[in-house]
Each structure stands twice: as structure tokens, then as C-alpha cells.
Amino acid sequence: MPKATEYSLPVSAFFGVVKPSGPSSMSVINDVKNLVARSKIFVAEEQLEKSKGKKISKRGKNDVKIGQGGTLDPLADGVLVVGVGKATKKLNQFLECVKEYRTTCLLGCETDSYDSEGARVKTAPWKHVTREMVEQALEKFRGEIQQVPPIFSALKMDGKPLYEYARKGIPLPRPIEARQATVHSLELVEWNAEHKYRWPEKALSTEEKAALQKALGSTELQEDSEEEGLPPTFVLTMRVSSGTYVRSIVHDVAHALGSAGHVVTLSRTRQGRFALTETEDGDRRCLPWETFEKAAEEEAGEDGWRPWERSVLEHLEIVEAK
Structure with missing residues (x-):
């Protein structure tokens, strides 16, 4: 019963x-x-x-x-x-509460939303990246960290969601502040040279890129360096505190590798006592x-x-x- x-x-x-x-x-x-x-x-x-x-x-x-x-x-x-x-x-x-995630990063391309739902804003070298480099880079992202939320998020600044500034090309009143997050665990569980994922076909137009740069007050999106071939993916599992942006972790790890990257899969496997298994x-x-x-x-x-x-x-x- x-x-x-x-x-x-x-x-x-x-x-x-x-x-x-x-x-x-x-x-x-x-x-x-x-x-x-x-x-x-x-x-x-x-x-x-x-x-x-x-x-x-x-x-x-x-x-x-x-x-x-x-x-x-x-x-x-x-x-x-x-x-x-x-x-x-x-x-x-x-x-x-503490949450757990499993996410896949595709190297070599950054998007405006930090995931595959967004548009390409920058490409970067990726052939130099190895599994060992990723494992080493993860060390600095464990424990108490500071991270900047993505501009394509619902986080509000002066009463307006950040994504509205980005979409309309409205300059942010001030830079997005870094926030403290706790990464209780962060592990590389897969490295895949062969996979089904590709960079998004959509790319920001010159006007859209200018609007995003205007909102961010930055010119860092202007550099492009594309290499031929299929960039690898890597899969991370993590256990994190409330307020942690998985997309930002993936974005920042890719930058730490001297490349760019974005999320292509994201699963929340646990939220407090509720879990997939x-x-x-x-x-x-x-x-x-x-x-x-x-x-x-x-x-x-x-x-x-x-x-x-x-x-x-x-x-x-x-x-x-x-």
C-alpha cells in the first residue's frame, strides 16, 4: 500500500x-x-x-x-x-543544500551563455590540452573558490536580470562581482577524443558581439584562433555548495588550460537528500x-x-x- x-x-x-x-x-x-x-x-x-x-x-x-x-x-x-x-x-x-552534478565540456569554443544553447563568441587553440593537464588544472578549483557568474544568468543587478543587459547591449552598471563558492569535490571521470558533440552553428554577428562587449565593458571576445579537427571533451563530476555555477567552473577551467570551452551536457544528480540513485x-x-x-x-x-x-x-x- x-x-x-x-x-x-x-x-x-x-x-x-x-x-x-x-x-x-x-x-x-x-x-x-x-x-x-x-x-x-x-x-x-x-x-x-x-x-x-x-x-x-x-x-x-x-x-x-x-x-x-x-x-x-x-x-x-x-x-x-x-x-x-x-x-x-x-x-x-x-x-x-549541497548539490552534485555531472557535466561535459567541449574544448576550443566559448559561447555567450557558457553552454551549447548559446552562440559562438570566441574560438581558441585546444590541441595542446591533455587529460593530465585537466587533472592538474582542477586542483585550483577545489575548496573555497571565487567565481564570476555568467552574464547569461537570472542573477539580478539593480533589479534587472543579467541576461537582459547582455541581450539588449546595455552596459552593466558595474562589473559582475565574484562570489564565493565551495567545491567539496571535483573529479575528471572521462576524456573523449571521439564523440558526437560539435560547436554551435550559431555565431554572434558583429553587432551582437559588440552589444555583448558593451554590456561586459570588455574587448576580450575579439580574439579567435581556430584549429582543424575534432576537439576533445572531458566529463567532470562535482559536489558543490549553493550558488555555484557549473557553467562558470567549466568556462574557467578551459581558460586555465589556455583554451576555451563550454558545457554540452549537464545533469544534477543530487539535491540534498533527493538523488538520481x-x-x-x-x-x-x-x-x-x-x-x-x-x-x-x-x-x-x-x-x-x-x-x-x-x-x-x-x-x-x-x-x-x-
């Missing part, structure tokens, strides 16, 4: 979702909301009766509350902690996105639960029951 049925329904709770690469975190949350807002796990049956046939709004006062414990870039996949009901008020614990006491496994993708076509079984609801019931962390 699902654990949550030991409590009086509805409940406020956390559960983990494995976000796929592609959609935004908000898009994933909105899709999940369309399901939980019509489920007796989270909504009283009398309220469900009243809302039959009504459209689920994004910010409706009477709708079930739902939130997430820290966004992932559209490119990224992995752990997304979902809070429903009164659990939304306790999501801050996941913003402050249970390796520590108290770990909670996340539900694959396929559980929710096919939910709209499912019908309730003899026990009154749809398959997606049974899966959620098995993985809930109850914050408060009715």
Missing part, C-alpha cells in the same frame, strides 16, 4: 522529478501542476468536485500551490525537487519524467489510483497531512 495512504489526504509534500533536457524548469512545474491540481493526493475531494471542468491557472488563489527547490537550465536534466501545498514554504532548504542513508529517489508524460492518458485502476499517482505516493515526503 502506498505510504501516503497511511495519512489523511490531502497532503502537503515534497517529491523529486527527473527533469529532461530541453524544457524549462517552469514548464515542467506547470505540467506537473496540471496533474496534482486534479489529484485527491493533494486536493480535497469536495474541492475537486467544485473545480471540475475549470481551467488550471498558473497563479490562481484557490489552486493548489506548487513550487520547485532550484531551477535547472533548459539544457540541463536531473533532480528537480517539487513542493506541493504547505511544502512550498519549506523549499528554501533545497536552495541552501540512492547511495546514502535517507536518500529519496526521483521519479522519471515518463511517469508524468503519459499521465493524461491513464485511467484509475480498481484501487482508485492512476499509475502516476501510485508512483508519487510511493515517493512522497509528507510535510503535513489533512
Whole structure:
């Protein structure tokens, strides 16, 4: 029997979702909301009766509350902690917790967003880089470090997200300040000379590059040095504190190697006690996105639960029951 049925329904709770690469975190949350807002796990049956046939709004006062414990870039996949009901008020614990990531860097090319979703802004030599050089370079990125967040981030300066300055070519009021981060572990786990990844086809136009340079107050994007052949990739795993930008670590490591690089894959493998695989006491496994993708076509079984609801019931962390 699902654990949550030991409590009086509805409940406020956390559960983990494995976000796929592609959609935004908000898009994933909105899709999940369309399901939980019509489920007796989270909504009283009398309220469900009243809302039959009504459209689920994004910010409706009477709708079930739902939130997430820290966004992932559209490119990224992995752990997304979902809070429903009164659990939304306790999501801050996941913003402050230790997180683990696995990421792939493609050498030789820098993009405006520091990942493959962006446009090329600079190419650099890469043939001199070896696996041993990467392992040696990682030493300076462990422990307490200072890092500058990418300009294509939601971090705000004077009330405006940094990415707005970049897109509109608005000069930053001041340089982006370096922030302290703690890298508890950082390891090179793969070096690949053969792979499927390529530099982005899109490159900034002269006008776009000028706008980005204007926003940054810098001319460092003007240098290009392209070598023939397929640049290698390397894969890093890391355990980091809240506020650490994986894209910035990859960007800075590539610079330390005398090259350039950008993120081509990024997975959050752990966020606090929610993880892709249970390796520590108290770990909670996340539900694959396929559980929710096919939910709209499912019908309730003899026990009154749809398959997606049974899966959620098995993985809930109850914050408060009715």
C-alpha cells in the first residue's frame, strides 16, 4: 500500500522529478501542476468536485500551490525537487543544500551563455590540452573558490536580470562581482577524443558581439584562433555548495588550460537528500519524467489510483497531512 495512504489526504509534500533536457524548469512545474491540481493526493475531494471542468491557472488563489527547490537550465536534466501545498514554504532548504552534478565540456569554443544553447563568441587553440593537464588544472578549483557568474544568468543587478543587459547591449552598471563558492569535490571521470558533440552553428554577428562587449565593458571576445579537427571533451563530476555555477567552473577551467570551452551536457544528480540513485542513508529517489508524460492518458485502476499517482505516493515526503 502506498505510504501516503497511511495519512489523511490531502497532503502537503515534497517529491523529486527527473527533469529532461530541453524544457524549462517552469514548464515542467506547470505540467506537473496540471496533474496534482486534479489529484485527491493533494486536493480535497469536495474541492475537486467544485473545480471540475475549470481551467488550471498558473497563479490562481484557490489552486493548489506548487513550487520547485532550484531551477535547472533548459539544457540541463536531473533532480528537480517539487513542493506541493504547505511544502512550498519549506523549499528554501533545497536552495541552501549541497548539490552534485555531472557535466561535459567541449574544448576550443566559448559561447555567450557558457553552454551549447548559446552562440559562438570566441574560438581558441585546444590541441595542446591533455587529460593530465585537466587533472592538474582542477586542483585550483577545489575548496573555497571565487567565481564570476555568467552574464547569461537570472542573477539580478539593480533589479534587472543579467541576461537582459547582455541581450539588449546595455552596459552593466558595474562589473559582475565574484562570489564565493565551495567545491567539496571535483573529479575528471572521462576524456573523449571521439564523440558526437560539435560547436554551435550559431555565431554572434558583429553587432551582437559588440552589444555583448558593451554590456561586459570588455574587448576580450575579439580574439579567435581556430584549429582543424575534432576537439576533445572531458566529463567532470562535482559536489558543490549553493550558488555555484557549473557553467562558470567549466568556462574557467578551459581558460586555465589556455583554451576555451563550454558545457554540452549537464545533469544534477543530487539535491540534498533527493538523488538520481540512492547511495546514502535517507536518500529519496526521483521519479522519471515518463511517469508524468503519459499521465493524461491513464485511467484509475480498481484501487482508485492512476499509475502516476501510485508512483508519487510511493515517493512522497509528507510535510503535513489533512
